[in-house]
């Protein structure tokens with residue numbers, strides 16, 4: 001592959017310079033999450049945390065479901081390495097500036113935003129944007145430079161350093177989970193705006209067209225990507241997950257929500273849906289455009305409907321749609337917000353503390369959310385996330401997190417592979433980094449495996465995580481993987497870039513990336529002791545048994561780290577000195 005051209009921005013000194021990643025590194029780490037981990041390793045010298053935004057080799061191409069950008073940093077919520085990727089238009093427009101990555105270091109002395117176009121790169125004053133919500137920030141910057149711009153920004157939550165603050169594009173798409181927004185806030189970087197007109201080069205146009213068609217065909221004919229997601233969005237899965245008793249309910253005290261049907265995609269469609277939209281060039285269009293009181297809002301998607309619904313024992317759909325909009329404008333991660341709210345409700349239920357919210361009631365939720373975003377009153381304690389909040393307020397036994405990241409919707413007691421995935425994901429309890437076993441265990445895609453059997457889950461989860469790592473590096477939307485396979489994407493990549501990968505080559509690179517993140521986490525202080533689950537779940541599933549098989553399959557020792565032979569196999573000739 002060709003060398004990658006990017007930018008290094010030193011906010012403390014106001015300096016910007018071009019930076020390059022050699023072609024042989026791009027061959028080994030591909031793009032997105034892989035290049036993010038590689039550059040994090042290279043840039044991490046001291047206490048200051050760099051942010052790396054990296055595109056994939058497919059980003060900005062005419063391939064569907066590939067217009068994404070990845071961000072890597074250290075999570076202020078978990079302390080682990082954190083990667084996150086965003087859809088929308090940001091990745092595509094950044095590609096058109098001619099840059100494949102941005103490294104952002106240092107801290108500005110007053111609020112700024114970064115403007116990157118194909119003609120110039122500037123650091124601009126953002127004093128008049130500080131304090132604004134994420135959508136208004138986008139609109140203000142677009143008023144100056146025009147609508148053909150993508151703006152990612154933080155809201156008040158990121159400015160205040162809430163540990164689960166997100167970075168949002170136009171107040172609707174997120175670099176979600178783990179506090180990406182707090183890192184930007186720490187750097188006093190309110191926003192990044194990008195636009196450009198540069199074309200992406202295609203190595204073999206004819207073969208590329210046929211590879212593209214072979215991807216579009218399953219996307220537009222498979223029932224999941226041509227019917228369920230376009231018609232009902234991700235929320236279309238609510239009733240299925242609930243029926244398998246895999247929907248965390250009432251802070252995971254239960255795994256089935258009797259009123260799940262009231263917060264699913266069908267009801268959302270019937271009551272509020274006014275249209276659908278999606279990321280650049282994607283035929284699936286899973287994004288929900290809702291209308292409330294004459295005003296348009298995007299979402300909520302499955303995880304948010306769960307986080308503010310089943311997890312809080314609330315079935316008021318209107319309330320959930322409103323809270324989703326508010327959280328996005330404030331720049332809060334909706335899964336973590338749902339996690340801390342459910343935790344606060346259980347504190348009240350158990351008589352430990354009263355933060356003004358109770359299961360099943362909407363009263364007090366908006367007020368507490370604002371207090372979290374602005375770090376006011378007891379909201380300041382919850383702004384640390386459930387792990388740290390439980391150390392202060394009590395209730396550690398029902399703080400539902402792994403490595404400090406609040407659990408998403410899928411209850412591992414109904415899908416054992418999800419439990420192993422949460423325990424071993426490099427960024428904490430994450431469905432998307434943990435292998436997304438529900439795809440196999442509940443949907444039977446691409447093949448069905450027994451959701452309640454533990455044998456074989458170690459190998460299965462490890463393989464799925466490696467595929468996830470390469471998919472996040474190419475970068476392809478994970479929903480597209482419901483109807484396509486790595487074979488499709490290997491072919492597309494080869495015809496686009498002139499490379500010569502097989503699907504198994506790509507999976508091996510995914511393994512390298514996953515292991516590199518694991519080694520970075522070791523340096524950051526994590527080990528097998530952190531590969532765990534909240535007590536409430538751990539006592540009901542055979543986690544130790546699955547972990548043993550998982551470590552063995554991965555070639556890791558009992559501490560949960562790659563053995564010498566595995567390191568040699570994956571990293572021969574590389575400089576891993578910092579690790």
Ligand code: SF4
Nearest residue numbers: 278279282284286477
């Ligand atoms: S499936 Fe949804 S999230 Fe994925 S690329 Fe398409 S519109 Fe974006």
